[in-house]
Amino acid sequence: MSILSYDRGVSLRYALLGMLAVQPGTGYELAQRFDSSMSNAWYASHSQIYPELAKLCEAGLLEVVGQGPRRSRTFGITEEGRRELRDWLVESEPNRSQRNETTIRWFLLELLPPDDRRAVIERELRDVTEYHQGLVNAAESLDALEHDHPFRPMVGLAVRTSQVMVDWLNEQLEATPGSP
Amino acid sequence: MSILSYDRGVSLRYALLGMLAVQPGTGYELAQRFDSSMSNAWYASHSQIYPELAKLCEAGLLEVVGQGPRRSRTFGITEEGRRELRDWLVESEPNRSQRNETTIRWFLLELLPPDDRRAVIERELRDVTEYHQGLVNAAESLDALEHDHPFRPMVGLAVRTSQVMVDWLNEQLEATPGSP
DNA sequence: GCCATCATGTAATTAGTTACATGATTAG
DNA sequence: CTAATCATGTAACTAATTACATGATGGC
Numbered sequence: 001m002s003i004l005s006y007d008r009g010v011s012l013r014y015a016l017l018g019m020l021a022v023q024p025g026t027g028y029e030l031a032q033r034f035d036s037s038m039s040n041a042w043y044a045s046h047s048q049i050y051p052e053l054a055k056l057c058e059a060g061l062l063e064v065v066g067q068g069p070r071r072s073r074t075f076g077i078t079e080e081g082r083r084e085l086r087d088w089l090v091e092s093e094p095n096r097s098q099r100n101e102t103t104i105r106w107f108l109l110e111l112l113p114p115d116d117r118r119a120v121i122e123r124e125l126r127d128v129t130e131y132h133q134g135l136v137n138a139a140e141s142l143d144a145l146e147h148d149h150p151f152r153p154m155v156g157l158a159v160r161t162s163q164v165m166v167d168w169l170n171e172q173l174e175a176t177p178g179s180p
Numbered sequence: 181m182s183i184l185s186y187d188r189g190v191s192l193r194y195a196l197l198g199m200l201a202v203q204p205g206t207g208y209e210l211a212q213r214f215d216s217s218m219s220n221a222w223y224a225s226h227s228q229i230y231p232e233l234a235k236l237c238e239a240g241l242l243e244v245v246g247q248g249p250r251r252s253r254t255f256g257i258t259e260e261g262r263r264e265l266r267d268w269l270v271e272s273e274p275n276r277s278q279r280n281e282t283t284i285r286w287f288l289l290e291l292l293p294p295d296d297r298r299a300v301i302e303r304e305l306r307d308v309t310e311y312h313q314g315l316v317n318a319a320e321s322l323d324a325l326e327h328d329h330p331f332r333p334m335v336g337l338a339v340r341t342s343q344v345m346v347d348w349l350n351e352q353l354e355a356t357p358g359s360p
Numbered sequence: 361g362c363c364a365t366c367a368t369g370t371a372a373t374t375a376g377t378t379a380c381a382t383g384a385t386t387a388g
Numbered sequence: 389c390t391a392a393t394c395a396t397g398t399a400a401c402t403a404a405t406t407a408c409a410t411g412a413t414g415g416c
Contacts, residue, residue, distance in 0.1 A: 011279070011284060012403080012404090014288075018287065018291065026367075026368090027367075031367095038287070039276070039277065041278070041280055041283035041287055042278070042279055042284055043277035043279065046367085046368075047369080047407090050369060051370090069367085070368085071412075072366075072367055072368080072412095073367095085288070086291075089285060089288060089291075089292060090296050094281060094304075094307070096219070096307070097223035098221070098222070098278070098282075099223065099280075100221055100222070100278045100279075100280070101274060102274060103221035104218075104221045105269060106334065107198065107221055107331075109269075110202075111202065112266065112269060112270070116266065119270065120269060124274075127274070131276075150290045153348075153352060154287050157344070157348045160344045161341055168333075168336070168340070192376090223376095224376080225376080225377070225378085227378080227379090228375075228376060248395090249385060250383080250384040250385060250394055250396085251384075251395070251396075252394075
């Protein structure tokens with residue numbers, strides 16, 4: 001692909017391509033997916049999404065497959081887009097670098113005096129527990145369907161991962177002096 | 181803090197401040213830590229690190245605490261830096277958004293035909309297993325010390341998380357048609 | 361009619377990547 | 389002596405955030 005961009009800074013492109021390969025949608029819907037179901041993988045705001053969709057359309061990897069009310073346009077992936085996505089998944093070297101502010105915060109917990117430390121862990125525990133519960137509910141909803149949902153495996157992974165985090169935070173809380 | 185930057189794009193700043201609060205170091209060493217022990221939390225290249233260290237020094241949050249061979253300078257956190265770091269950890273609203281290309285790739289596995297899918301899962305499994313084994317070894321090294329190491333809790337979390345990932349990938353592999 | 365939300369975009373700024381550049385030290 | 393690595397920086401570019409901006413639709 002010649003239309004600009006680095007080799008390793010292209011994750012948004014493939015996130016969009018992939019999300020639209022699973023299910024066509026508008027830019028607005030994609031922004032919502034980045035806020036919820038995709039939030040543990042990638043985030044992008046609408047101001048980044050719309051220009052990227054335009055570029056991908058121009059490159060022939062996406063196309064407008066429908067128009068709705070408020071001049072909304074639904075995008076879908078093209079055959080060329082599917083080939084590009086497949087090549088990326090199978091052929092390209094994965095970029096394993098991550099950016100996760102929460103992990104930085106947890107890494108630095110040990111610097112805090114016990115009172116601050118306990119307060120921070122309790123806040124983290126509230127947030128992660130809420131996140132975990134949301135995933136458990138999502139998993140139950142998907143299990144209630146009669147067909148296998150494509151998101152089910154990833155939700156399962158996220159449930160287990162967040163369970164590990166809840167357990168770890170509880171242990172850190174117990175190990176902090178002055179905890180009940 | 182008035183010295184420029186967004187509210188939510190400041191994670192590098194606090195990652196550096198925190199790493200130097202745990203242990204003073206040079207810019208070069210910090211770049212190495214981002215490549216290894218901090219790689220599951222944040223990544224930054226030296227070209228981003230050096231200017232940021234200069235800014236933090238100018239702001240009085242860091243100071244040069246030693247000079248080595250090849251005109252290397254060791255930075256340490258100041259009292260003001262510790263206060264700033266503590267305030268960030270305790271008072272500021274955490275940014276929960278993540279960027280993790282690997283999760284995008286795993287999310288999109290279901291789009292691939294079985295042969296491609298199996299090949300990709302096997303590659304991921306190799307990479308994650310290697311990563312997991314590295315963490316297990318690191319944990320054993322830390323356990324061999326007579327004192328508690330500050331990184332031990334985070335390594336423990338990473339060990340469990342990567343174990344969950346290895347298990348999940350193995351399940352996905354088994355569930356793919358044509359697998360042994 | 362009015363307000364919330366849907367829906368899309370652009371402009372200005374900061375963050376991050378890649379490439380370029382240079383010199384010091386040490387191990388062989 | 390010479391190649392690898394240590395060590396630090398800048399320049400040019402792309403990516404991402406924040407702020408600004410506008411209009412359509414549907415429910416009340």
